Structure formats: structure tokens, C-alpha cells
Amino acid sequence: MLLAIDAGNTNVVFALVEGRRIRARWRIATDPRRTADEYAVWLIQLLQIEGYQRGDVTRVVLATVVPRALHNLQVLARKYFGAEAMIAGRAPLEWGIVIDVDEPGSLGADRAVNTVAAHELHPGDLIVIDFGTATTFDVSDYQGAYKGGIIAPGINLSLDALVSAAAKLPRIAIEPPPTQGGVIGRNTVDQMQIGIFWGYVAMIEGLVSRLKAEVGRPVKVIATGGLATLFQPYTPVFDAIEPDLTIQGLAIMVERAHISA
Known part of the structure; x- marks a missing residue:
């Protein structure tokens, strides 16, 4: 295996x-x-x-x-x-896709592998959102070529920055705020959860909307990373969740290279 x-x-x-x-x-x-x-x-x-x-x-x-x-x-x-x-990315596991950006060598291995996997599993123009240390948005076209993307601070990084810079704010869990969808918080913890959670949802939806407008063709949005399922019930932006996209991509690359045990 x-x-x-x-x-x-x-x-x-x-x-x-x-x-x-x-x-x-x-x-x-x-x-x-x-x-x-x-x-x-x-x-x-x-x-x-x-x-x-x-x-x-x-x-x-x-x-x-x-x-x-x-x-x-x-x-x-x-x-x-x-x-x-x-x-991944070295012989015999070259990417096998066009990396159409200004500095191809600077693209993170995980983002390239995600592009390989996403195109294999969901043909067409794609936006892959990976919720990791950073939240990345990666755009690939219907031929599987990587076209570029966006790097934003991960939600945990955003929360850490907020707590470390404001002495009176407590550390909170990242979870949907218990306000029945409202955004007027009645206490400090609720206000922080609203700002972090709904602020992040708004960022995701806003950036995806701008990316789709720039692509100009129908685009599927694929989400991966541990927090993808946290946001899924609260936004219609995701077309599919692939929690193991990077691992799947590595297996696909090995398969394509016809490397036997």
C-alpha cells in the first residue's frame, strides 16, 4: 500500500x-x-x-x-x-499540469496537488478553497491549468491576532455564533464569534463572487481542509467538499506515473 x-x-x-x-x-x-x-x-x-x-x-x-x-x-x-x-513535483511525479503564473516555482506543493486532484474529480473551471493555516483560493481552467489565486489569513490566525492584540478579549472557540443568524451581539464572546465566523463567511462569499466574475464562465467551488464542513451549512458557495483532497491528489499522481509497488 x-x-x-x-x-x-x-x-x-x-x-x-x-x-x-x-x-x-x-x-x-x-x-x-x-x-x-x-x-x-x-x-x-x-x-x-x-x-x-x-x-x-x-x-x-x-x-x-x-x-x-x-x-x-x-x-x-x-x-x-x-x-x-x-x-510531489519532482521526477517521476511531475505536476502534469500547466502552472500559468508569474513564478511557477513559488507555488506551494499542496496547492498544485489540490489542483491535480480537483480537476480529476470535478472537470471544468474550478475554484479550490483550502482551509489551512492560510485560507487559499486556487483557480484552474477546464483544461486543468493552474491560473492563480488568493492567499488570506486562516481563521485561526485571524483569531490569534485579535486576541493577542487586545488584552481584554478572551480566547474563544471557532463555532457558529448562537444568535439564530443575527449579527448584533449582546456580549463580548457573542460579538467576537459573530465577527470571526460571519466575517469569514462574508470574505469567502465575496472573494468567490469576484473570482467567478473574473473567470467569466461557469465555475464549481470545491472546499477542502478541516474547517470546510464547519462553514458548509451556513453558505451556499460550495459545490462539493473534498476533505482529503491533497492525499487524493498524491495517490492520483502516483497512479498516473504508473509506479508499481
């Missing part, structure tokens, strides 16, 4: 994939100092809990936006799974 690794700024996601089916997934906080041995102690135990063994992993693929984490993840693959990790 394939061990797919998505190393993001906040978490590293590990998934065991058979074909395109995700059999199990786990996540750990991103720490570039974490060694291959530390990853292995944690991951091998989780594999066993799910009923798998080290020997079930025959291939490893990874995408990372944290360059300092790459080496230890490569060592993990080599030392504990006997495989050379395939790196």
Missing part, C-alpha cells in the same frame, strides 16, 4: 492508501525538529492499532510546504519502510 504524507505548516497528515481508497489517516503537529525515529515510534503504533504492519507499506509519497521537514520524512521512508520517498 501507499503511505501518503502531506506536511503542512500546522499539521503533518499521514494516510494509508490502497488504489485511491484511503484506509486510515493520522495527523501530528508539524515540527521540523521531529526526527525520523520520533515519527516512526508514533506512526508504527498507529498502523498496528488499525491492524496494519510496517511491511504493508510498499511506497511512500509526500508533499511539503515546510522544507525543513523534508529530510526527516525522507529518512523515515528509507529507514523504516525501505522505500525512497517520491516527492
